[in-house]
Every structure is written in structure tokens, then in C-alpha cells.
Amino acid sequence: MKTSENISEIAKALGAFQSNVKQPEKDGANPHFKSKYVTLDGTVKAIHDCAPSHGLSYTQMPVSAENGVGVVTVIFHESGQFIEFDPFILPLEKKTAQGVGSATTYARRYSLSAAFGIVSDLDDDGNEASENTPSQKPQLATDKQLNLINKLVTDVAKAMSISKEESYKTLQKHMKKDMEWYTPSDASKAIEILNGALKQGA
Known part of the structure; x- marks a missing residue:
């Protein structure tokens, strides 16, 4: 500021x-x-x-x-x-x-x-x-969390040889909401899911 x-x-x-x-x-x-x-x-x-x-x-x-x-x-x-x-x-x-x-x-x-x-x-x-x-009322996820999710979506896409859009759609199926509405707890769950997907794709 x-x-x-x-x-x-x-x-x-x-x-x-x-x-x-x-x-x-x-x-x-x-x-x-x-x-x-x-x-x-x-x-x-x-x-x-x-x-x-x-x-x-x-x-x-x-x-x-x-x-x-x-x-x-x-x-x-x-x-x-x-x-x-x-x-x-x-x-x-x-x-x-x-x-x-x-x-x-x-x-x-x-x-x-x-x-x-x-x-x-x-x-x-x-x-x-x-x-x-x-x-x-629930707060929205922080910029830091959203930036990390975006990076992990890209990393998962590369690890699994799929497009970034496909990677994000897979995450959406688990989360059942768009990323812009994530609360901090939603973001933590998404990060956990993506890290798990990275381990499977490694």
C-alpha cells in the first residue's frame, strides 16, 4: 500500500x-x-x-x-x-x-x-x-494460495502430458466450484489434491 x-x-x-x-x-x-x-x-x-x-x-x-x-x-x-x-x-x-x-x-x-x-x-x-x-462470512483464498494453485495446475498438466485446461477441469470436478470462489480452506484442499496428483504422475 x-x-x-x-x-x-x-x-x-x-x-x-x-x-x-x-x-x-x-x-x-x-x-x-x-x-x-x-x-x-x-x-x-x-x-x-x-x-x-x-x-x-x-x-x-x-x-x-x-x-x-x-x-x-x-x-x-x-x-x-x-x-x-x-x-x-x-x-x-x-x-x-x-x-x-x-x-x-x-x-x-x-x-x-x-x-x-x-x-x-x-x-x-x-x-x-x-x-x-x-x-x-467466509473470506476468499489469498493471492499466494491462488498463485500456487495455478502453478500446480500447470505442473500437473506437464507431469501427465495433458493440457492445462484439462488439468483444471479435473480439479473442478473434485472441488465443485470455480477457483475465484475458493475460501482459504478450499484452497488448502485444492493444493493437497494437486500435490497428490503430482506424486502419482511422477
């Missing part, structure tokens, strides 16, 4: 923003997991409706890594103070225009929500919903 030399004004403004912002409705739905979430449009609207009155604005810049894409989010205050957050990068499941677009949209939504304190987490129906109160 990078900041201006002084952040007293922007910190005060962010505190006021978070007290006054109207949290957006979860207007997106994932039918596969019977879950709802706040879309990027909903997140942006909530911020645009409240941020200007507190002297706040932001920008998001696309970034890329060897096997992923993401964004850097910077919040500005009318005083000239700023906070630049660390890059949020997601590994690419498919190196296609659609794959890049999907990963970038998710990265923008997640990074923007975290920066401004917008609640955009999944709201699962059924048993998972009853087990997770709003203050105890």
Missing part, C-alpha cells in the same frame, strides 16, 4: 463515508451455488452516490502478471491526499477475451468493495447461510 505523506483528511473522509453510505442490494445471482452478491455496477453506484459529498473519488488501473490479471485501486481526497492499495490479481483460468474480462470485472468489484468498505460478499442460501452470520 502507498499513501500520501499525510492521510488525516482522507482517513476522516473515509470514516464519514462508511458511516453514511447506503450498502447496495445483492443484485447478482449465481444459480450454481444458490448465492447472491453485489455486482460491480451496484458497487460503483453506491460509491458514486455518497463519495463526492465527502470529497472522495477513485481510479482503477488494470495490471497483469505472468498468469493473471487484476487492478490497482487508488482513492483520492480533495485535499490532495491519496491511498493506493496493493494490486489485486486473479490467475487466469482461460486466456481468452472472455476469461480476461471476467477476471478483471471480479478483481475490480472485489478491490473496490474492500477499499471503500462495501459489503459485496456472497450470501449463500441453505445450510451455509445459517452457519455464517454477516460478520462471519
Whole structure:
């Protein structure tokens, strides 16, 4: 994270923003997991409706890594103070225009929500919903875990002489969810599965 030399004004403004912002409705739905979430449009609207009155604005810049894409989010205050957050990068499941677009949209939504304190987490129906109160919603896997999984998927593909896509599809069958929704425990399980596959292929 990078900041201006002084952040007293922007910190005060962010505190006021978070007290006054109207949290957006979860207007997106994932039918596969019977879950709802706040879309990027909903997140942006909530911020645009409240941020200007507190002297706040932001920008998001696309970034890329060897096997992923993401964004850097910077919040500005009318005083000239700023906070630049660390890059949020997601590994690419498919190196296609659609794959890049999907990963970038998710990265923008997640990074923007975290920066401004917008609640955009999944709201699962059924048993998972009853087990997770709003203050105890599952966190997503860390960048370090996702990068390791991406590397292991590639290593397994090479060891078994299959494509990376086939390697990932095999992992998906075990995990029953896309990598972008992994919790830390999901990621640990995926890493264990992939390491086991590597030993078999060795």
C-alpha cells in the first residue's frame, strides 16, 4: 500500500463515508451455488452516490502478471491526499477475451468493495447461510494460495502430458466450484489434491 505523506483528511473522509453510505442490494445471482452478491455496477453506484459529498473519488488501473490479471485501486481526497492499495490479481483460468474480462470485472468489484468498505460478499442460501452470520462470512483464498494453485495446475498438466485446461477441469470436478470462489480452506484442499496428483504422475 502507498499513501500520501499525510492521510488525516482522507482517513476522516473515509470514516464519514462508511458511516453514511447506503450498502447496495445483492443484485447478482449465481444459480450454481444458490448465492447472491453485489455486482460491480451496484458497487460503483453506491460509491458514486455518497463519495463526492465527502470529497472522495477513485481510479482503477488494470495490471497483469505472468498468469493473471487484476487492478490497482487508488482513492483520492480533495485535499490532495491519496491511498493506493496493493494490486489485486486473479490467475487466469482461460486466456481468452472472455476469461480476461471476467477476471478483471471480479478483481475490480472485489478491490473496490474492500477499499471503500462495501459489503459485496456472497450470501449463500441453505445450510451455509445459517452457519455464517454477516460478520462471519467466509473470506476468499489469498493471492499466494491462488498463485500456487495455478502453478500446480500447470505442473500437473506437464507431469501427465495433458493440457492445462484439462488439468483444471479435473480439479473442478473434485472441488465443485470455480477457483475465484475458493475460501482459504478450499484452497488448502485444492493444493493437497494437486500435490497428490503430482506424486502419482511422477
